[in-house]
Amino acid sequence: MRQILELLERDAQLSHDTLATMTGIPVAEVSAAIAAWESSGAIRRYKAVVDWDAVDGDSTAETVTAFIDVSLAPARGVGFDDVAERIARFPEVRSVYLVSGSQDLRCTVEGRTIRAVSDFVSQKLSTIDRVRATATHFVLKTYKRDGDSFATPEADHRLPVTP
Amino acid sequence: MRPLNPVIAACPPSGIRRFFDIAAEMDDVISLGVGEPDFVTPWRIREAGIYALEHGYTTYTSNAGLPRLRELICDDLATRYGATYDPREECLITTGVSEGLDLVLRVLLEPGDEVIVPEPCYVAYEPCVGFAGGTPVRVPTRWEDDFAIDADVVAAAITPRTKAILIGSPANPTGAVQPRAALDALVRLAREHDLYLVSDEIYDRLTYDGAHTCLGTLAPERTVLLGGFSKAHAMTGWRVGWICAPQAVAELCVRVHQYTMLCAPHVSQLAAVEALSGPDDDVDAMVADYDRRRRVFVKGLREIGLDCPEPGGAFYAFPSIRSSGLDSETFAERLLHAESVAVVPGNVFGPSGEGHIRCSYATALPQLEEALVRIARFLNAG
Numbered sequence: 035m036r037q038i039l040e041l042l043e044r045d046a047q048l049s050h051d052t053l054a055t056m057t058g059i060p061v062a063e064v065s066a067a068i069a070a071w072e073s074s075g076a077i078r079r080y081k082a083v084v085d086w087d088a089v090d091g092d093s094t095a096e097t098v099t100a101f102i103d104v105s106l107a108p109a110r111g112v113g114f115d116d117v118a119e120r121i122a123r124f125p126e127v128r129s130v131y132l133v134s135g136s137q138d139l140r141c142t143v144e145g146r147t148i149r150a151v152s153d154f155v156s157q158k159l160s161t162i163d164r165v166r167a168t169a170t171h172f173v174l175k176t177y178k179r180d181g182d183s184f185a186t187p188e189a190d191h192r193l194p195v196t197p
Numbered sequence: 198m199r200p201l202n203p204v205i206a207a208c209p210p211s212g213i214r215r216f217f218d219i220a221a222e223m224d225d226v227i228s229l230g231v232g233e234p235d236f237v238t239p240w241r242i243r244e245a246g247i248y249a250l251e252h253g254y255t256t257y258t259s260n261a262g263l264p265r266l267r268e269l270i271c272d273d274l275a276t277r278y279g280a281t282y283d284p285r286e287e288c289l290i291t292t293g294v295s296e297g298l299d300l301v302l303r304v305l306l307e308p309g310d311e312v313i314v315p316e317p318c319y320v321a322y323e324p325c326v327g328f329a330g331g332t333p334v335r336v337p338t339r340w341e342d343d344f345a346i347d348a349d350v351v352a353a354a355i356t357p358r359t360k361a362i363l364i365g366s367p368a369n370p371t372g373a374v375q376p377r378a379a380l381d382a383l384v385r386l387a388r389e390h391d392l393y394l395v396s397d398e399i400y401d402r403l404t405y406d407g408a409h410t411c412l413g414t415l416a417p418e419r420t421v422l423l424g425g426f427s428k429a430h431a432m433t434g435w436r437v438g439w440i441c442a443p444q445a446v447a448e449l450c451v452r453v454h455q456y457t458m459l460c461a462p463h464v465s466q467l468a469a470v471e472a473l474s475g476p477d478d479d480v481d482a483m484v485a486d487y488d489r490r491r492r493v494f495v496k497g498l499r500e501i502g503l504d505c506p507e508p509g510g511a512f513y514a515f516p517s518i519r520s521s522g523l524d525s526e527t528f529a530e531r532l533l534h535a536e537s538v539a540v541v542p543g544n545v546f547g548p549s550g551e552g553h554i555r556c557s558y559a560t561a562l563p564q565l566e567e568a569l570v571r572i573a574r575f576l577n578a579g
Contacts, residue, residue, distance in 0.1 A: 041489075055496050056489035188237055195217035195230035195539055197320050197369075 035059070035067055039077070042068075046080040083182050087175075097144050099128075099173040100151050103137035107164040114138055117164055126154050137169070148172065208324050212545030216529060220539040227568045229556040230539040232369060234431040234512070238468070239479040242430060245471035249464045256463055260455035262290025262439070263466045269473040270424075270439050278411035280422075282441045289451050290461045290469075292436040294399045295321060296454070297423045301440060302329035304449040305393055305421070310360040312395075315346045316547025317515075319369045319397065323547075331360070337549040340506050340517060344373035348382030355390050362387060364412075365397035367404055367510025370546045370555035374509035377410050384416045393446075394420045399438070400511040402429035402480055405488045407509070413441060421446055428511075429480050430472040435465040487512050487558065494558045494565050501573040512559040515543065519552045521579055529554055535578070536571035 037057050041048055050068065054061035071077040086097055104121070106114050114132055118139055122130045128142040141159075145151040151172070160168050176184050200206075213230070220226050237243075261267065267284035274280040282288050291297040298321060306312070308330040314322050315336045323333040336354050338344040351362065362383060366375040387394050396412040401424060413422040425438025438461075440450050454460075491508060498505045498516045505516035518528045525542035532538050532554075543553030558565055 052493060055492045058492065190235065192228075192231050192233055192235070193217060194220040194226055194228040195213055195541060196232045197211060197213050 038064060038067060039071070042077070042080075083180070085176075085184050087184070097146065098148050098151050099176075100143050100145075100155075101171040101173070102141045102143055102155060102159065103169040103171075104139040104141060104159065104165055105136075105167045106138045107166055109164060117162060120162060121159065124154070124158060126151075126158075204327050204330075208327060211320050212526075213320060213541055216533065216539060216541060219530075219533055223533070223537055226533075226537045226539050227560070227564050227571065228539040229558070229560060229565075229568055230541050231557050231559060232513075233433040233559065234428060234483065235559045235561065236431040236483055238431050238435070239472075241475055241479075242432065242468050242471050246435070246464050246468040249467040254463050254467055258290075258460045258463050258466060260460055261288070261451050262461055263463075263470065266290055266466050266470050266473070267439075269470060271441070273473055274411065274413065274422075274441065278409070278414050280411055280413045280417070280441070282413070282422075283444070286444045287447045288439060288441050289447055289454060290466055291425075291438045291440055291454065292458055292461045293427060293438040294397060294423045294425045295438075296436075296458060297425075297438050297440045297450075298322070298325050298395070298397065299328070300450045300453050300457075301395055301421045301423070301442070301446065302326055302331065303453055304446060305329075305361055305395070306331040307360075309358060311356060311358045313351055313354050313359060313362045313392075314547075315351070315362075315364055317344070317368075317370055317543060317550035317553075318363075318547055319365055320545060322363055322365075322397075326363070332358075334359070335547060337547075338373075339549065340371075340515070340553065343506050343509075344368065344371045344515075345376055345379045346383060348379065348386055351383065352386055355386070355392075359390065359392060361393035361395050363395040363397070365399075367400040367409070368513075369400070369511055370513050370541065370543065370550065371506070371515040372508025372511045372513040373506070373515075374404055374406070374409070380410055380412060380415060384412075387416060387419055392419065395423070396420055397423045399423065399425050400428050403484060403487060403512060404510040405484075405491060406507075409510070418443060426469050426472055429483075430469075431483065432465075432468065432472065435462070435468055437461050437465040437469045490558045490560075490562055490565060493562065494556070494569070497566070497569040498556075498572075501569060502576060503572075512557055514556045514558060515550075515553050516556065517552055518554055521576060523579070525551055525554060531579075532572065532575050536575045538568050538571050538575075 038053055050061050050065045054064045106117055118130055126143050128144050131140045133140045143151055155170055267288040271282045271284040271288055302325050306329045310331045311334045312326045312331050313336055314333045315338050326333040334354050336351050338346055394412055401409045412420045421442040426432040495505050495514055503516040505514055508514050525544045529540050529542040541555040543550030
């Protein structure tokens with residue numbers, strides 16, 4: 035059954051029939067398992083992996099991404115959790131991790147423009163109580179994201195018919 | 198001019214070549230004719246090759262190949278199959294199984310010796326026997342038997358000149374895996390008649406319905422084992438393989454190899470060291486992927502009306518096209534022209550392949566699905 039999740043993680047568009055053929059699990063069981071995962075939240079949702087740089091002629095499609103390191107003053111009883119959860123609620127924030135090292139949180143923030151991201155950091159993020167400092171790193175180019183390479187795929191160099 | 202070597206002059210060019218020439222001229226061809234993985238070599242192996250180049254490993258190696266690589270190969274065979282080969286005396290590195298096959302046939306055969314070759318089989322088997330001065334003796338296998346080798350049929354072909362039996366399992370072009378009982382029967386025959394067994398196991402890691410049986414564990418005293426990195430590690434272009442054989446055979450193989458090839462490419466050998474040193478996740482992931490495509494493709498072939506024996510290994514399906522009323526060549530040629538799908542006609546692998554086509558499923562799933570649509574349209578139009 036784990037195989038089905040791994041396959042869907044790579045390609046969510048595989049039909050239940052194809053998944054059944056690939057795994058040798060009866061299609062009814064495949065459908066039931068997927069329905070169960072969807073309702074339990076094991077499968078949160080399905081989405082496309084978009085390379086915005088490859089979307090031609092649509093300047094509004096561009097997004098600016100920044101990694102923001104945040105250092106915090108911890109509070110008795112809650113540690114960093116309350117602030118981290120508060121930061122995570124902003125829709126601009128794509129990810130929040132508590133990390134080891136000199137900083138405490140590493141966040142990913144997305145916006146339409148550099149200005150929008152800067153405004154978010156200076157007006158929203160740094161003004162939260164117990165945020166001591168932030169360091170913003172704008173992404174210049176994405177090479178790989180979540181296991182998906184954004185480089186030009188390697189060409190198939192094979193001859194059309196070989197022994 | 199004086200005549201050229203008649204054995205070579207009489208050897209027809211590979212039947213695959215003609216289809217390559219046609220397909221290469223066409224656009225929008227979906228090729229199911231490719232006998233190599235659609236994966237590129239895993240990055241960690243390529244990176245090791247780059248490192249080797251950067252650090253100047255551009256020299257010869259010892260004739261038999263890097264000791265470290267031979268150790269890794271013998272360890273791998275021991276772990277995987279329980280085979281016991283001495284890396285110093287019973288193993289050498291070749292430029293692919295192709296060279297290995299040539300070496301071993303030259304070492305085994307005296308002029309006029311016969312080699313029994315169950316077919317359909319890989320296109321090089323019969324020519325290489327001929328080039329080595331031997332005579333290939335074809336033995337048919339039938340798709341009704343899943344291309345299992347029938348020891349009685351083999352026995353009937355044995356003469357006082359028979360020196361060896363040459364088999365490939367899992368097989369190109371059929372995808373067939375020889376059942377254990379068939380291998381046991383061949384071993385009995387070989388012992389009874391004192392024959393060598395030349396076993397091409399290049400597809401050993403690509404089995405889907407059970408573990409591979411290594412002939413080197415059943416009859417180590419008379420088996421010459423051929424293997425390599427091309428298929429499991431997607432390393433076809435690196436040209437690196439190996440021979441494991443009884444010491445007397447391996448020693449003479451090295452002797453021919455040292456004068457004809459000298460050694461396998463150094464960089465390729467170092468990449469192969471990495472292939473066997475690292476974790477096996479790459480291979481497992483590729484095998485799992487082939488298996489999924491195999492299931493989808495074979496089911497699809499059957500759904501469009503082509504009988505297809507279950508291919509237990511390699512990455513080929515070998516469906517029957519008899520229901521079309523066409524012979525293999527006509528079918529393949531018309532399919533290519535009408536629907537731009539390239540397959541290889543089964544008869545190029547031996548007369549028992551007539552009535553079949555070889556379809557490689559080492560192709561992305563959407564391409565396989567589109568190929569099925571096109572083949573179905575071709576069948577309905579016929």
